[in-house]
Amino acid sequence: MSAVGPLDAMFLLGETREQAMHVGGLMLFELPGAGRDQVFPESGREFVSRLYQEMLAVDAVSPVFAWRVRNRPVDLGYWSWEPDDEIDLEYHVRLSALARPGRYRELFELTSRLHGTLLDRRRPLWELHLIEGVEGHRFAIYTKVHHAMLDGVSALRLMQQMLTTDPDRTGMPAPFALPSGDAAPGSSLLRPSRFGPLGRVGQLVSVVAGLSTVGVKSAVHALRAEHSPVAFQAPRTIFNQPITGSRRFAAQSWPMERLEKVRASTGATLNDVMLAMCGGALRRYLQEQNALPDKGLTALVPVSLRGPEGNGPGGANSLATLIVDLATDERDPGRRLRRIMDSTSYGKRVLSELSPLQNLMIGALGIGSAGPAAVLPGLAGHTPPPFNLVISNIPGPAESPLYWNQSRLLGMYPASIVLNGQALNISVTSYDQQLHFGLTGCRRTVPHLQRLLVHLENALQDLEKL
Template sequence: MTGKRLTPMDAMFLYGETPQTMMHVGGLLPFAMAPDAPADFLRHLMQEIKTTAPVYAPWNLKLKTPGFLLNPAHQWIVDPDFDIEYHVRRSALPHPGDERELGILVSRLHSHPLDLTRPPWELHLIEGLAGNRFALYVKFHHALVDGYSAMQLLVRSMSENPDSREEVLFFSLPPRRRTEPAPPKAASSPLADIGAVLGRAVSLTKSVPELAASLVKLQLRRDGDLKHLVSSYEAPHSVLNARIGRNRRFATQQYEVARLAAVGKAAGATLNDVVLAICGGGLRRFLSESNQIGDKSLIAFLPVNVRPKGDAGGGNAVGAILATLGTDVADPIERLHVISRSTRKAKGQLTNLPMESILAYSAMLMAPAATQVFAAMTGMKTPMPFTFNLCVSNVPGPRHPLYFRGARLEANYPLSIPIHGMALNITCQSYAGTLNFGFIGDRDALPHLQR
């Protein structure tokens, strides 16, 4: 994670009953089998992994002290008893498996906590998908590797050449040599930003004087029209703001980026605005069907990467904004306009600010979420509105089709982290002209997530 590490109490607030083990993210990667692949391709791959595939750091490292939240040093050691068959497993759907059955399996796999006495990651080879397809499901703990680095490793383990058959899985990639060019430096993936921003807010890592200085730098922009700016404590109570358990539901959706971009261009909105409009429309229908639609719109917490003014190093500032999802607006076009005005006004608050002020302002904006998390965790009834109802992230991914030994990667669906008081997390990732949505939610709070 970025920023100051969470304390044990912070993690308990955010991630539920087993904070150490449930702070994992993952990805679902479906593939179309290569035309020349044998019927038992995954069996051969598993045999190769068991017998000859090397495993490099950090994938062979485990925590010296498994209760690592009590050990801020996070000391890692090579696992002397590393067992590749524990970390890489084969699963099969009843043939021919469909998308619903795949989602059910991944939901179950993602609900299982990681064993912190071992290197905290798992890879599942899933066969039996209809249409001569298979899938990879991978999950890993944030303490081992951040989302951005993991994505870079996944990209390195594949090729843009469909005729290549030399690719190896990510854990068999040797560390980059110092002479090799490093990938472009960027902030950690928004997959991790929810923990970074909320962790900073809950633990109040910024001092009061620093927050005050940030407010001064914001110049308290009251001279403009602020009616579309969402502030803390504007979110309504909803079914999403519940105490969560460890069991998850997972659903996916894929759209063509060109189609969404055309919608945004026609409306004078951004691609991210269209993403939020899609989420808002789906949530409005979901709440309406269960008679839970209210007069106030749901509010989304959006991790944002904002390059500081005058930053010659190309680094990104990781901040947070709040925006309406327009769930109180029936007309989809008007909903998109409402969302666009909201995000434009929120981003305007961060414009021309240095990184320190962006982080401090984001912490100040999200600090009231501690009350929300505590209320959901304890079941306490509070008359105060919540800070947000859910998190929506948009992560850039590879622009060109990727292949693993001739098998074409069809999509990359991210799985992020729900927390107490936020039973739904939506993350989407771009890939080869598509936008891939991963919906991860608490099983009990959202019994009809697929809808």
């Protein structure tokens, strides 16, 4: 067995029926031959059905997908990973079909339902859904993995490993069948100890003690100082209310060229332009709901601590966090962008002065600051939120176009976590010269979530006029 990392354990401890703690992704593919001067011998349904049967017939599952969590009395309440020797692939891998006409609307409705159900803790914490019947000669793959197993960066890198630049390559495995090492999820920080549970607890204590009192104090000070005008001073909004277990998901892609032109003309970073799109869209959306507060919204922005090889100091989750001013109280899009630029520059400067482990503590404290409203009944909506929503920008594959079994990847849209008191998440990734936005919200708390897509386009048009 292998102990679960400290930050990873937070995602297990904080999970409830209303607050699922898995991350997901929707990948949209074009059927082989579509859009090319060739005729594919199989129909779309036959092709997807064959892929499904090939998935079920794999001989071995990658080790990281073969571990399940255990929390036994002998482990003194600490979570551990243990191998599952009887994996039921027909449970984990499922074939679905969209109702006609198979528009993106129907695809997102199905994704919403799938993303709102909990993973079974008696099994390895993942599912893969192969979805046929998408209009325009397309199909999709929706996957979800518990956040204790993989963070968004790790999950996206794993998905990239199943893809190729060769449009004619066949026999490519699904992500759960990719070759990998023998390590359990999250084992890079805390290795299994020959002293058993007490040894694993001792390892955790030694890691924390190794930070020293000065290290802990500096991390806490940095968290408080991070964007001192806005950190932990977010206004109450309709997003910061109790949530239900149902979800709504919406997604859309924008050409990166449009954001790059704004970046070049303003001196901002691409991430700043993306955040300004979100700030402008949220302002319009809240105005539409007659719910725009006088004070600007803030966003928690995760920052990956992983190096080029994917290594990081925090097990399955190696994240620091920024708290960014979205300037939704600012009517002028140019001034809004400049406030966002000042906010992100300040936060990155603070994090650059800290060690990797101190940055990891920043991530744990930043994410954990939403914890009280997330786990204490009746608290959400009655106390000032530490921030209003989470916005993640996950780097995507550098190469394009990419293919899986002769099927071209058209888009990849992240689906993430919403918390009690934090009912909206915006996650973005890049691929094939486009930014792909995935919006996840509580179905009841965030009405008409899809309207945010219209407002994102309007916000980008405003920025293009600067």
